[in-house]
Amino acid sequence: MRAAVVVGHGALDQIKYCEDIPVPEIIQNDVLIKVRATALNYHDIFTRRGMPGIKISFPIITGSDIAGEVAAIGPDAEGWTKGDRVLINPIFNDDRTVGLLGEITNGGKAEFVVARDYQLIKLDDRVSYEDAASLPLAYGTAHRMMITIGKVMKNETVLILGASGGVGVACVQLAKLAGAKVIACASTDEKIEKLKALGADHCINYKTQDVQKSVYEIMGKPRISGKGGVDIAVNFTGGNTWKSSVRCTKKGGRILTCGATAGFDVEMDLRYVWTFEHQILGSNGWMPEDLNALLSLIEKGDLKPVIDCILPLEKVMEAERRMEDREFFGKILVQP
Known part of the structure; x- marks a missing residue:
């Protein structure tokens, strides 16, 4: 699959655009998601540059705010069907993993990403992938x-x-x-x-x-x-x-x-x-009920997330440069 891989701490040159990354495997209650949109956050930049007290295992694919569709379902995953449109709540909290998607596991700057079944939120047809991906962080x-x-x-x-x-x-x-x-x-x-x-x-x-x-x-x-x-x-x-x-x-x-x-x-x-x-x-982060409340506002037409630009995945370095240089208003998205 295609992916933007961060190979170490540092500047933008630590991001490598690759076209031969293996599609991730799923086990237990994992769900494989075909990524349709990923929003950038300053956390992506902090992860690349390094944060005091937080160790990052390289190489890593960043990107925590992800919307897409279910591509494959693990043997123990429940409640989902191939083709379901979903938003990922990027917080892991289980026996295998605790932390943020895109920081401790590979994130959404790729064609596919793995989440747990409990992290998925069903998207109403009135909510676009782009609007949904703008929400979590x-x-x-x-x-x-x-x-x-x-x-x-x-x-x-x-x-x-x-x-x-x-x-x-x-x-x-x-x-x-x-x-x-x-x-x-x-x-x-x-x-x-x-x-x-x-x-x-x-x-x-x-x-x-x-x-x-x-x-x-x-x-x-x-x-x-x-x-x-x-x-x-x-x-x-x-x-x-x-x-x-x-x-x-x-x-x-x-x-x-x-x-x-x-x-x-x-x-x-x-x-x-x-x-x-x-x-x-x-206030520390968000809870699932916050995301559900926001999705409800979008469904009713009361809220429209502000999107600065949507760039193809291969231009992820330009996307992160815009964020670093504060040349944006609202959310920057990439799409594979």
Whole structure:
């Protein structure tokens, strides 16, 4: 089969496009999936570059967000028929494997991939492979953080940092679906125009504007009286952005986080947390019910995942370069 294989830690040249990789074998409750679409995530890049404390066995095929059709079924697999259209929930949790598809086992940047029967979610005919593949790591993470844990409500104001990436765009869409007002932050005027088209009520170019000052101009400075500030600050960038997120949040407000792409060590004056009675809520990944809720929104026509581009598998290096250089808005997909 054709596949994009990562042969070691490093730059884009560690990705090798191959046309002679054996089709994986299936055992027990495995299901072989014919890949129809795979979405990229920053996790693919982190896996290639290396992550502290995580050992990767090379060579490996990355790609965790996968939709396709059932091609073959293991002897112990239940509930599936050849030809079924499915989305893979990429989390393994069984006696054989625990972890993420595309990190500890070969992923979806290939013609075929192996999943367990319990990882598959049936796709309604109203859901395209491309839309389904866009969901798990970005939209699933956003849904759990914003809706399941954060409980964003109608008429609340939500500040979203890094709003133009996969998770950020999903946060904007889900906040608007919940009836909230959105202040979205991005790095270019082009991305800001796209965020406005998605329904963002206010946008801040963090390259040319001070985020904290801009929020104060829009919402007022948070006061002990409860006036001013945003109801919710969504910050999955961390680093030097955390301090201002806390200071933009109103009394009794919530600060939501699901990651720290700009750094885990943050500066924070704890006096703001107790004085303004903030809630800091962490969210880790997603659950199957988050994916099912998102699929239901797509089926009803309420949600359309934002796809930046779809490239053929042989152009996977270009796809990852676009992601590394932040030349995208929404999800980047590859198709074998």
